[in-house]
Amino acid sequence: MARRQLGQLEAEVLAALAAAGxxxxxxxxxxxxAGDPAYTTVNTILFRLHDKGLVTRKRVGRQFRYRLMVDEARLVSDRMHDHLRFASDPSSVLSRFVQDLSPEQARRLRELLDGPEE
Structure with missing residues (x-):
């Protein structure tokens, strides 16, 4: 099994927390x-997310339960902006991003770029 980057697993944990609500x-x-990560790995990521102020937790018995504290859309959007800001060729990054969108995602992006109809 290929190991995922810790940043990817962190993003998956954040998405799962957002879905849980x-x-x-x-x-x-x-x-x-996905991929059956170790309990201790997920727990470590949750502790780190808590330290970063992205999740809150409450103790229930001997364990913690976690909830997302930030807006997931804002969090992902900020990460995308950071990647573009540090790319040597942001236009190429945007081009590749758009090429990799599903037809439905591309349609939704067009709607957002066109703005509300007047």
Whole structure:
């Protein structure tokens, strides 16, 4: 099995927390992640996300349950802007990004770029 980058797993954990919408435990969260990551790996990521202020937690018995504290769309958007800002050729990055969109994603992007109809 190929190992994923820690940043990718962190993004998957954030997405799973966003989908949960409420407090969730490490074991429940882990079961919804692809690739069967180790419990301790998911727990470490949750601790790091908590340290970064991206999740809140509450103790239930001997364990913590976690909930996303930030707007997922804003978080992902900020990451995309950071990648573009540090790219040597942002136009090529945008071009590749658009080429890799599904037809539905491309249609939605066109709608967003065109703005509301007046």
């Amino acid at each position: 409420d407090f969730v435990g490490t074991a429940d969260l882990r079961s919804g992640l």
